[in-house]
Structures are given as structure tokens and as C-alpha cells.
Amino acid sequence: MSTPILEIRDLHKSFGGVAAISGVSLRVQPKETLAIIGPNGAGKTTFYNMLSGRMPPTSGQVLLEGRDITGLPPHRISRLGISRSFQINNIFPEMTVRENVEVALTAFYGQSKRWYNLYSNNTEIQLKADVLLERLALLELAHQRAGTISYGDKRLLEIAVVLATDPHVVLLDEPTAGMTPDETKRVTALVKKLAETGEYTFLITEHDMEVVFSLADRIMVMHRGQCLVIGTPEEVRQNREVRVAYLGEEE
């Protein structure tokens, strides 16, 4: 096996003495898509918060490409190559779709949003924006104001903004939450294509099992802050404990 791109060692997080994550260890291989499933409150978002630097763990370690990044602030971790989406929309509604992507790119390549107007005719930024808009099937909407596009397209724009930081590891938190079945299919197909570019390692939390089973190379099942099972979709599907605890089967 190659060196893991991401290694988590015995991670713990408690809030005022209440354990949200208790002893998660994990090795993620480069280019893999790992789905993280588990009931509400299992600790999925808290886990992401520690990987992205939003919250320091109570104990344990996070290694990115062999480098200890535990407890670094979010901007440092994002520079080092882990980028995340949120369960809620995180875009500027007054700006166009294209401007949202260009602002994210401009910020990443060294200028603040304040300087965006000066840099908005930078061809390199424009070319990169084109690639991202194309990859998320948003080119046709590029000139619309972000606040006016559909919910599904907003979530796609959010992914484009996440990818603007040129991440190696992308954390998606419930990318299809609240979507219609058609929007869900569209987003799933686009994420699948992104994974197939071989440029990203994806961690995806998701409640929709169809999405999980169609995207994941491996699945980690979280339960009460622990990893209940990790394995291929087939292994997880066959696992009795998972079938009873999570997929809703009778004992």
C-alpha cells in the first residue's frame, strides 16, 4: 500500500466532558473516495471540523502526506491542501456565479476580495475559473447572480469554490442534502467525474445510501463518535452490525 495522503491517529473530541469523537483512527489513500456515514449526531461534522482546523482535537493526531497538521488553523490547513464544503451554503449571493469562483481563486492566489476588481481581468484567473465552472456544469449560469440560481446549482457552486483552493483532499459535508432526486443525480454524476480526474481525494458524508454506494471506494460507518466498520461498499453492505444499527434491518 502507498503512503496514505491522510492519516488519523486515535482522534478524540469532547465538548464539556461529553465525547463527540472517541478514538477514531483512519488511513486514506491518495485518489480514494471515502464515504462517511452514520446517524445524526454520530460525529461526522465534528470529525471534519478537526481535519479542517476549525476545532482542535482533545487528543490524537492528523497527518497530511506524512506531516503533522494537528491543531493548525483553517487557513494553514487549506494552504496545505485540505478544503471543505459546509452543510449550508457559503457563497456571495450578490455576485455572479463566475465572480464567486474568481474571488475564491483570487483569494487563493494571494489577493484579498478587496483587490478582486483590480484582478478581475487577470487571464490566468479567468482560465482557471472556466475550468472549474465547466467541471461543475455551471458555465451556462456564469453570468447569473449566485443568489438567483437553484439550490442544487448553489451547492455545485459551493464545490467549485472549494476546488478553487487547489486541494488534494476535499471534504464534502452532505453534498446532496435538501436536493430533489434529479438534482441529487446530477451532483452525484459530477462528483463522480471529479473523482475520475484523479486529482482529488474525497471524503463525503452523506445520508443518501444510493449516492454513497455509487461514489464510494470505501465506506466508514460512524456510530457515537467511533468507527463501527470500515470497508468496501460490499463489505459494509454485508456487515450484520451495520445492517441492524444503520441500514434499519431487524435483528
Ligand SMILES: Nc1ncnc2c1ncn2[C@@H]1O[C@H](COP(=O)(O)OP(=O)(O)OP(=O)(O)O)[C@@H](O)[C@H]1O
Ligand atoms: N460545538 C459543539 N458544542 C457542543 N456539542 C457539539 C458541538 N458540535 C457538535 N456537538 C455534539 O457532538 C455530537 C456529534 O455532532 P456532529 O454534528 O458531529 O454529528 P453529525 O454526524 O455531523 O450529525 P448530522 O448527520 O446530523 O450532521 C453531537 O452530540 C453534537 O450535539
Ligand SMILES: [Mg+2]
Ligand atoms: Mg453533520
